[in-house]
Amino acid sequence: MASIMEGPLSKWTNLMKGWQYRWFVLDYNAGLLSYYTSKDKMMRGSRRGCVRLRGAVIGIDDEDDSTFTITVDQKTFHFQARDADEREKWIHALEGTILRHALQLREAETAVVPSVQDFDKKLAEADAYLQILIDQLKLFDEKIKDCKDDESRKSTINPVDGVHQPSPLDASVVSAVAMPTQTTLPTDGAQVCKAEQRPSSLPMGPVVTVMGSLQTPTPNSTGSGPSAPSSSVTSPSHMNVPAHAVPDFSYSSSEDEFYDADEFYQSSASPKHCIDPSRTPGVTSEGNAPLKRPNTTESLNSSMSNGTTDADQYDSHDERDDDGEGESVEEHKSVIMHLLSQVRLGMDLTKVVLPTFILERRSLLEMYADFFAHPDLFVSIAEQSDPRDRMVQVVRWYLSAFHAGRKGSVAKKPYNPILGEVFFCHWDLPSETEEPASGDPVSEGPVPYCSQGSVSFVAEQVSHHPPISAFYAECISKKIQFNAHIWTKSKFLGMSIGVHNIGQGCVSCLEHDEHYILTFPNGYGRSILTVPWVELGGECTISCSKSGYSANIVFHTKPFYGGKKHRITAEIFGPNDKKSFCSVEGEWNGVMYAKWTTGENSVFIDTRKLGIIKKKVRKLEDQLEYESRQLWKDVTLNLKIKDIDAATEAKHRLEEKQRAEARERKEKEVQWETRLFHEDGECWVYDEPLLKRMVSLRH
Missing domain, CATH: 2.40.160.120 (Porin)
Structure with missing residues (x-):
């Protein structure tokens, strides 16, 4: 994993109602912040969860110099560093990662549309990957047939059951491998997260990586999912195969994680996508209706x-x-x-x-x-x-x-x-x-x-x-x-x-x-x-x-x-x-x-x-x-009739007039004179207050 930073942070959890120690690894290239229960678990690849950083927003508390938040996919994750300096280091690295992936997104928006030759090239790559998978499956079958006694057959079959499905598996594999040909091999952090989430001790190369991604549970509506898997592949009787191979959200593999659900006025319990800057404003899916103002009486x-x-x-x-x-x-x-x-x-x-x-x-x-x-x-x-x-x-x-x-x-x-x-x-x-x-x-x-x-x-x-x-x-x-x-x-x-x-x-x-x-x-x-x-x-x-x-x-x-x-x-x-x-x-x-x-x-x-x-x-x-x-009458009128462009233009005229007057005063070396107040030390005082007028009347 190409990480640029790793180290301990505390993460707020609901189960313990407090801060829990976690070991974090920031993957600059993938745009992922992964966390583990310990550094040892990180070395063994037992990930607890990950936070996607594409489209994420970092938040800090003005009254607390050690905590910060990451908001993405309509969830807010809360973290606590050891001190202000450590928080600053993490924030600097996280901001750099977010900015990098935001720039990549803009480049993708302005990129040239792929040609037929590009499509053919990707199709050939996908076909090669598919052939590798088919060859590996044949090796599995041969190895099982070579097992003479029942004990050997059982120990071999169990790790493979999660991936050895006759025809449905072939369809899933084709779908999973064909996907890059439709999307020009995306490197979204979420895909990397799913591909690397479930490690295995079996020397299966890319096959186990793909199969592991197919087994990863999809996070539920509160952002929590089943417990983190061990290094062995789960048997099919205990496995929840998702409908989609690529997750849409940052996730945690335990149910003790906390999100600020109250900060989001969602109309349903299902998670919603945080609207991507690349999408056209105002276009939403049926399950993603715009937020509406609460009914309140003022x-x-x-x-x-x-x-x-x-x-x-x-x-x-x-x-x-x-x-x-x-x-x-x-x-x-x-x-x-x-x-x-x-x-x-x-x-x-x-x-x-x-x-x-x-x-x-x-x-x-x-x-x-x-x-x-x-x-x-x-x-x-x-x-x-x-x-x-x-x-x-x-x-x-x-x-x-x-x-x-x-x-x-x-x-x-x-x-x-x-x-x-x-x-x-x-x-x-x-x-x-x-x-x-x-x-x-x-x-x-x-x-x-x-x-x-x-x-x-x-x-x-x-x-x-x-x-x-x-x-x-x-x-x-x-x-x-x-x-x-x-x-x-x-x-x-x-x-x-x-x-x-x-x-x-x-x-x-x-x-x-x-x-x-x-x-x-x-x-x-x-x-x-x-x-x-x-x-x-x-x-x-x-x-x-x-x-x-x-x-x-x-x-x-x-x-x-x-x-x-x-x-x-x-x-x-x-x-x-x-x-x-x-x-x-x-x-x-x-x-x-x-x-x-x-x-x-x-x-x-x-x-x-x-x-x-x-x-x-x-x-x-x-x-x-x-x-x-x-x-401000022109700005006010246009805001009232919801003509935002006209309101913006009226506001711009006012601001330009103010800038022009400031330039003129600077050229003429003239100081601005206030109309009704004057500066008195560090305070600004009204020129003719009631106290002053009452004193003058007495005299």
Whole structure:
């Protein structure tokens, strides 16, 4: 076997519910990763299973430096190296093998169609192989006839029974040998896997190799098969002869192997082929129907509004029909696979142009506005009289701020904001909570046409490289404001995309002179080849230097060997306390429960019952040319009517305009000037915050 790497790795198994030692051999030429229970078993040829690498995708965990996955044939295999360096060596070798076979596939696509002479040559080769097989079978017969006593005959016949079948065997042999003449002798890794899987001590040369391949069991629907064979050939009474000589999938010869079946929304229990990049998108077999969006009811259509503002002044874009956004990427998998072949694990995706069809119909700046989908919870922070209650309310608002950001059951990527792009909106709180005087417009605020009792919001893309967004919100009547900046750093993780949200936010209760500094979790787009979904992960903190209260919040990513999605845990501490007075756990897009030191247990937040107050955005004709919806209107419209080509063209025009402006600034040696925010140390601060305006009024 032409291996380029071999050594020990741990492999996750279901039977033991843990990691099991295995000896792995990477066959560079065949595109196979074979594994054995030990190095000794490898020397004896007793293979436990193998993973095909053609069309495979390697994945890594951003929070674990020793594990990695290989996804192929709708199965995910999990491996663990000794340390980060060892994992890097394996990943480098595996990526090289995958790339080699991807290039071979492309060369095959562009190869010249074989001529009649080529066909005749292959036919002659096949005929020669067939003659060799027939001669060997005759030798078998003669040897059996030469056996005088019953004991010799029995010991000779038993190993041969598995291959000595009169007429059916001849047909199988002809079929197996004739196959290369129809496919120009393919060297697919799966065929090599089957041909070499079942070794024998008999000096039979190519005959035993072919016969052994005919005996190999086909893996079942979960990717597991019968136990690994010994070096002797199985007798026909215990042998399960498959219908096809060549397996279609990576396999394991034991039933203790684990695959992430939950990551694939399959409509049946039977295994499906991972769509090959060489195939035409959208063409599927009857048993391989495209994945469909799960039936879910989103709470995002619910709204609360006081009805005091004429609805005609505002854009109804927020009430968009998302029915068409839930389909999987199955029909575009060839594009996704091509994209994956261009990037490497851990690669920064900031400068990678992603395909248009995965875009959500709004800008990232607008997505940040969803932090205030519950503005009533935000302003209620300032209504608490006790610093302890204010910290609890900050945590409650913070934990409620993430679920509204998902506009559908399938993850999509918002538009990357253009440098200088801005987004304005506001929320009108329920009228019964507002005082009559708070209905006056705020001409000096970020959104001059909203009232003092409203929560106004503004965001700006203040930097393009690195991509940094700054946003600000305030409510004058409650004397509360929020300022934040986030630098999004994307990383390719194989089957996932990780987005590190670097930056911080600050909630300021101006009447109490309190400032709550908070950080943001990382985001992960999982299962990017099937039905993408989003999860949050990482440790976040909230702290107030004046009161001394703090909170630690952990967004737990789903472990591959069990556990729930979207879990969070939080601990809230008093000043100088080492033990928390409140513990929170649950799901950030579901119900979260609080446990208090008094022994009381209560529902902390139930996001399913929280009514989302819809933001109000000016109609397109009233917006400035650099406002988000105005900038992206052509892309949004074409995505809505599913004209992907037109959407891509509109997106390209925007990006080219941005590049041209950047070149012009470079030639003129002019620095970009932000519109509404300025840099203050490592932070980006709104130019005219409520705190600054209140101070100026006092003087």
